[in-house]
Amino acid sequence: MKPETKTLLKGKQKAKIEHTKSLIKGLFSPFILPAFALFFTGYSAVAQDKTAEVDKVFSWASKETPGCVCAVSQNGKVVVNRAYGSADLEREVPLDLNSVFDIGSVRKQFIAAATLLLVEEKKLSFTEDIHKYLPELPDYGQKITLDHLLTHTSGIRDWTGLLPLANGKPEAITLILRQRGLNFKPGEEWSYSNSGYVLLVEIVSRTTGMPFADFARKRLFEPLGMKSTTYVTDMTAAVKNRALGYEKTKDGWKLDMYLGNDRGGGAILSTATDLLLWNNALSTNRLGAFVTEKLQEPAKLNNGRKLGYARGLFLETYRGVKEVWHSGGAAGYHTWLGRFPEQGVSVAVLCNSDAKPATGLAERIVDQFVTYADSQPAIASTPPALTAEALEEVKGKTGLFFNEKTGEPLRLAVDRDRFRIANGPGLVPVGKDRYRRFGAFVQFMSQDEFELHFLSPDQFELKSMEGKTSKYRRAQPFTPTSADLQAYSGRYQNDEIGAFFDMDTVNNNLMGRANDAPAPGFEFKPVSKDTFQLGGITLRFVRDKAGKVVALDYSNPVVRNMRFTRSGDQASSR
Structure with a gap:
């Protein structure tokens, strides 16, 4: 995962909103709701057994805590649809199957799909310089295309990394348009950038002559029957069935919701069952062959290397099985949505607090429904301890190093007989002077895959997922007077x-x-x-x-x- 950036200004905006929900009526406890049919006709004993296992994953949630909604489908039929915990602690309103969440960056696949619809209609072009659509964008001296924005290869700085420094509260689009430099030459590297998708929303809106929210509703949500899904730009607007977001503090639960209207690209609010409808549409080509294919086509760098990212979706292999997914976080909301197309399995986990990461919960749910190749290793939470010989080998390789080009620092350390990046992932030996990020091929966050190759005790090369090789050199101690x-x-x-x-x-x-x-x-x-x-x-x-x-x-x-x-x-x- 990306390292957390400590800001120099006041932290995230939080506020209370007035919110009223009806209490759920029924025979079952409203805080753990049974599965309901969405587009399935039977509920087998096997499914019941799986549901019991799913219940165990969320056993920590109660009426006194926020929680999650989890939905699973197999071959287009919902087999699990459960709600756990509270949507509103103050009013004791439980989460239910209609609870609406801010899905964070999971929205990127919807923005990409909207863009692709216009590409298919020849109203936009993958290869066109985006200055055609955004003439006020600064001239960076490099051609940036629509596809660079879709695939996070544009080099445009991520506005979320600029906002903590910006004077006042400028809108994301304003902040982006002020930039005079790039992080890298377009197409040379891959770097996740929210800015690209802010610009895509603006391009779609200008091209269609309508607000992006209207276009998404008419061309995506309504045709697919996603009745509880909306695109919003006013985060303070009342939204029916919205679960409140929370964070856990030493003083208890506190509201954690982003209500500022400077949020880039707006937000999508949705339910677990609507997200399964979306996944089913991708599995059955309901958006058309072109859009479905291009959404899931691996991106390429200028050197021809294919990436583990397409357009709004990550493409991975999870324990030997093809996986298409994205996660999202927005203040107290955390979402994971994924598909395993070879086995017809879709999983959606939407949570309204940071108490338990949605990605980690999703891993445990996926394990109940996906069959793995016998040769694939089970997931381990920590790398294995190094042998005495291996520990001796890494002794001279610890300390602080700097990227020779960007100055980015990286500290290597030995912790409890394990070689690792300080406060980061573990490293396991894969050859002489070579180390790979632990879990790169079996864990969900494998877009952080990389390998270290030591050229000497004072210098190493880091080869990242996108094929970029960076040299790091040992920092020379400095005690300033x-x-x-x-x-x-x-x-x-x-x-x-x-x-x-x-x-x-x-x-x-x-x-x-x-x-x-x-x-x-x-x-x-x-x-x-x-x-x-x-x-x-x-x-x-x-x-x-x-x-x-x-x-x-x-x-x-x-x-x-x-x-x-x-x-x-x-x-x-x-």
């Missing part, structure tokens, strides 16, 4: 997002804060000369020929080397 820190102090500005950093020296520590955030800010730790880090944020200070610090380059997991120029000598120390 007071004079060193003073050289970094001052204000740094970036006009693209209208933001600035104030860097100050406080008690021999380098403190940073953005946009008049309260002093003293956050401490950035030195990791090498001119490079400091805070969580997933890296600052690299830039010097002129005379050696004076004149700028800093800001990077996080989805933004690379955004230049902030020093605006004058405003250094301070305390």
Whole structure:
């Protein structure tokens, strides 16, 4: 998974909304509802046994906790459809089969499908420069096509990585259009970017002359019978049967819902059964052969390498079985939707808290319904401990390394006889001086697949899923003096997002804060000369020929080397 980026400003917006739901009537407990037929006619003893196993997966949910709705279909027939936990803790309203959730990035496959409908009708083109549709987009000196946006290969910075720095609350589209640089040359790499799909929504709307919500309703939701699915841009609008989102804190459950209208590309609210209707449509070509095929066609880089991503969908092999899936997270909402087309199995898990990751729950559900090849290993949660010989081999390979091109830091460590990326996945030996991410081929998040090849104890190559090879070199220890820190102090500005950093020296520590955030800010730790880090944020200070610090380059997991120029000598120390 992507590393978490610590922001320098106030955290996510939370608010209460007034919400009323009818209490569920019936013979069964309203907090664990039985399966209902959606498009099936029988309920076998085998299905009942499977349902009992599914119930165990969600046994943690009760009327006093948020929960999940889980639905499973086999060959187009729903065999499990269950609700667990509460939709509204304050009013004691249970989740039910009609509960509506914000499905987060699962919406990307719907945006992609809407785009593909227009490509099929010759109203859009895969290969056309997107400036044709968005003339106000800056000239990056590179051609960016519609397909680059669909496949996350455009290089456009992810707006979610820019928002914490932006002054005010600009809309996502505004923030994207301000950018003057790319993370990489289009088609050269793969990097998940919400920005591409924000632009696609805008392109579809301009091309059709109608709001994206109307187009999606007329061309996708209504034809497929998805009666409880809506595309919304006003997150404060009342939505029938919406489950509230929550987060668990030390003080108990608190509402966790994104209600800001600056959210990029809007949101799709849906139910588990509607999502199975969508999966069934993909399995039966109800969207037409062209759209169905292109949604699931592996993307390619400029070098011809095929990716494990298509257009709005991940394409993986899970324990030897083909899998098509996507997950989504939006504040307290977490969703997983996947298909195993060779076996006719579809699974939808929609949750209204972060108490249990939807992806992990989905893994356990999938295991009940998918038959795996005998030769495939079972999923393990941790890598195996290294032998004494292997531990000796990795001794000289631990420590802090830096990407030679981007400055991205990566720390390797040994923890309980296991070699791993610090605070990240484990690494297992696959050959001399070669290590692979543990679980890359059997776990759901295999888009994070990579392999390390050590060229020397102080340098290694990292080969990622998309075929990109990056060189990392060991960081040289740096203990800055007071004079060193003073050289970094001052204000740094970036006009693209209208933001600035104030860097100050406080008690021999380098403190940073953005946009008049309260002093003293956050401490950035030195990791090498001119490079400091805070969580997933890296600052690299830039010097002129005379050696004076004149700028800093800001990077996080989805933004690379955004230049902030020093605006004058405003250094301070305390």
